[in-house]
Amino acid sequence: MAAHWVFRLKGVGKTWSAPDKAFQLWVPRLNIRAGAQIAVLGRSGCGKSTLLDILAMTLEPDACESFSFTPQEHEGVDIGKVWGKRRLNRLSGLRGRHIGYVLQTGGLLPFLSVRDNIELPRQVCGMPRNDATEMLAERLNISDQLDKLPAALSVGQRQRVAVARALAHEPSVILADEPTASLDPHTAGEVMELVAKLAAQRNITLVVASHDWQGMTDLGMVRLQHEQVEGTGKLRSVFHT
Amino acid sequence: MSVAAGLRWTTLTQIVRLATRDLVHQRLSSAVLVLALAAVLTPLLVLFGLKFGVVDNLLRELVQDPRNREIRLIGHGRFDDEWFADMRSLEQVAFVVPRTRGAATTIDLRPEDAEQQRVAVELIPTDLGDPLLKGHAIPPDHPGSVVLSAASARAIGAQPGTRVRASVRRKVDGRWSRVHALLNVSAVVPDSVFARKGAFVMPSLLTAIEDYRDGYAVPEYGWGEGEAFTGARHYSGFRLYVRELDDVAAVRDMLGAQGEGFEVSTKARAIEEVRLFDRYLTATFLMIAFIGVAGFLLSFGASMWVNVERKQRELSVLQLLGFRSPVIMLFPIVQSGLIALSGALLAIALFFWISVVINDYFAREAGQFEGLCRLLPSHLAISLAATLVCAMVAAALAAYRSTRIEPSKGLREL
Known part of the structure; x- marks a missing residue:
């Protein structure tokens, strides 16, 4: 059986211009196999978030030779083309259905209870209610918090809720941007371990951006190659497999 | 994509529910917006009510009193x-x-x-x-x-x-x-x-x-x-x-x-004088009203715009979760509409209360006038509709702009 690649990127980049120096994220080649667990490691500011945003289709790359997203084995989508045609709703649809994104700061809606926050992605996809919320809450140890508003939770609890929300609609990919940055080392390890475990059980492709070198390798995640290339007036941050 | 069509209605009710939940969650700032709207709209309604009532009284007296003919x-x-x-x-x-x-x-x-x-x-x-x-x-x-x-x-x-x-x-x-x-x-x-x-x-x-x-x-x-x-x-x-x-x-x-x-x-002379007075009065009222209405629509539209800016992060989260832009635009539009509706209804209620006070006073002081401050139902309907349209257009413009922004910017800016 041929390998099923969820993401296939070739020559994808995004440049941020600053007055003194431009910064470019550059991905010469990146293929991510379905079910893989990838760690994007690097110091903060090296473009990890940018890479994840491009994968999440929330940021348009300004260079894109080819970028295909294949959530299920048969339906590959040329994301570069969809961006080019400004079909943002198509991207929203793909994202809503197939991607769970754990933001660095949770990104929970402050006006919804924890339960409603977790169930929202399922509702967006038109999926029926089930006991997934309770199960996830139990696994993530937030069962007692379901009826509270996010503001009443600790940062660590909120981050667990964000993880639950990213998993609730049974996505094929989870992208997590420094999901444990605001947690203490012990909780961070716990949460990260849970994410990896839940993803593995459900055969979900997992891409985590982190500056925690040790934690990720301990979990047995595959590290993405990264190097910084100093050019003329330009700092190039290169990620590749 | 047949599921998508079936989703339409539930998605709409979802976003309306979310918008309402957010308004309730932020009840203090929602109340401030409603009060601010009523505070500007009420004097305008009273001004219009007086203009309409006074001119109407004058004209009625002029036309109805047969001695003038x-x-x-x-x-x-x-x-x-x-x-x-x-x-x-x-x-x-x-x-x-x-x-x-x-x-x-x-x-x-x-x-x-x-x-x-x-x-x-x-x-x-x-x-x-x-x-x-x-x-x-x-x-x-x-x-x-x-x-x-x-x-x-x-x-x-x-x-x-x-x-x-x-x-x-x-x-x-x-x-x-x-x-x-x-x-x-x-x-x-x-x-x-x-x-x-x-x-x-x-x-x-x-x-x-x-x-x-x-x-x-x-x-x-x-x-x-x-x-x-x-x-x-x-x-x-x-x-x-x-x-x-x-x-x-x-x-x-x-x-x-x-x-x-x-x-x-x-x-004839007296009639001409009253008519002239009516014309000047109408012109004066129109000028004041024009300035008042323009100021009101501007300030209200601006506050609705700012409200959308404040919601950028929430809107981006909704985009991240897969809501489509037209649906997301409804979020601030529904909120502005609800604020406009509440504010306008509050202003109309206040107007009724104030007009009763004014009319009572004049009925006691100068018996021949009745309904010196009053508006027709159509006037109230027009002011309500204008407020709603203005609020929702301002919100729609701001929302359109904000949904054009790539979600990642909205999420990371704050």
């Missing part, structure tokens, strides 16, 4: 039946009835069955369609019927249904004599119609009295002896009302051009 003859003239027929045939003339000689054609009245002092009252010729009586009494339809002014009714203690004895005196060949007629009071009209002691009767009673005083016999009433008046009758005056305010000048000029030229008096 009366043309009075100064001095005496000589008018025959043909002249009156001509006048009646004129389009502009609403009502004309002959007056007999003698500026004060008086008659003495007292109740039929009571011995009391006779009261002298002024006789006013009337007929069907008398504008002065309109809305107050049906003019007498036969010579034995009389409509009394309130002052006369008070003086002789009469009320509708009372029979009164009228008496007329004359002096022929140095001898005083008096004749009587029994009249039935068919109605009493208020002081606003006729402030003095007066009695509205059919012209035939007046001509009978004139004939009797001139020394003729009046067989219809059994008055006097000798011969009755025959020949062409001439009247010395008239009561004339035109149909519209605008007709006053035309009919006045026409009378002035007749024969040797009759001198008449009208309220």
Whole structure:
């Protein structure tokens, strides 16, 4: 059986211009196999978030030779083309259905209870209610918090809720941007371990951006190659497999 | 994608529910926006209410008071039946009835069955369609019927249904004599119609009295002896009302051009002054209102815009979760709409309360005005609709802009 690649990127980049120096994220080649667990490691500011945003289709790359997203084995989508045609709703649809994104700061809606926050992605996809919320809450140890508003939770609890929300609609990919940055080392390890475990059980492709070198390798995640290339007036941050 | 079509409605209700939940969650800032809107809209409504009420009152008074449409003859003239027929045939003339000689054609009245002092009252010729009586009494339809002014009714203690004895005196060949007629009071009209002691009767009673005083016999009433008046009758005056305010000048000029030229008096000047006042008042109000409305729409639209900016992160999260842009745009639009609706309804409620206070005050201080501050339901509907449209357009523009932003920017900017 041929390998099923969820993401296939070739020559994808995004440049941020600053007055003194431009910064470019550059991905010469990146293929991510379905079910893989990838760690994007690097110091903060090296473009990890940018890479994840491009994968999440929330940021348009300004260079894109080819970028295909294949959530299920048969339906590959040329994301570069969809961006080019400004079909943002198509991207929203793909994202809503197939991607769970754990933001660095949770990104929970402050006006919804924890339960409603977790169930929202399922509702967006038109999926029926089930006991997934309770199960996830139990696994993530937030069962007692379901009826509270996010503001009443600790940062660590909120981050667990964000993880639950990213998993609730049974996505094929989870992208997590420094999901444990605001947690203490012990909780961070716990949460990260849970994410990896839940993803593995459900055969979900997992891409985590982190500056925690040790934690990720301990979990047995595959590290993405990264190097910084100093050019003329330009700092190039290169990620590749 | 057949699922997507089925999702449509639930997605819409979802976003409306989310928008409402957020408004409730931020109840303090929602309440501030609602109050801010009501604070600007209420004075505007009161201003419009006053303008509409004042002008309406002025115009109503101007149009409704038949005295403004009366043309009075100064001095005496000589008018025959043909002249009156001509006048009646004129389009502009609403009502004309002959007056007999003698500026004060008086008659003495007292109740039929009571011995009391006779009261002298002024006789006013009337007929069907008398504008002065309109809305107050049906003019007498036969010579034995009389409509009394309130002052006369008070003086002789009469009320509708009372029979009164009228008496007329004359002096022929140095001898005083008096004749009587029994009249039935068919109605009493208020002081606003006729402030003095007066009695509205059919012209035939007046001509009978004139004939009797001139020394003729009046067989219809059994008055006097000798011969009755025959020949062409001439009247010395008239009561004339035109149909519209605008007709006053035309009919006045026409009378002035007749024969040797009759001198008449009208309220044309007063009418012109009130109209001018109305025009200036309207212009002033319009200017104030224009500035007020423009300021209101700008400030309200701006605050709705800012509200969307504040929501950028939430909107981006919704985008991240897969809501499509048109659906997300509904989020701030629904919020603005709800705020506008609440604010406008609050303003309308406040307007009603304030207008009751204002109208009570003026009703006590100056009785002739009613509803000095008021708006028609259509005015309120228009202000409500304008507020809603403005709020939702501002929110839609801001929301359109914010959904054009890539979600990652909205998420990371804060």
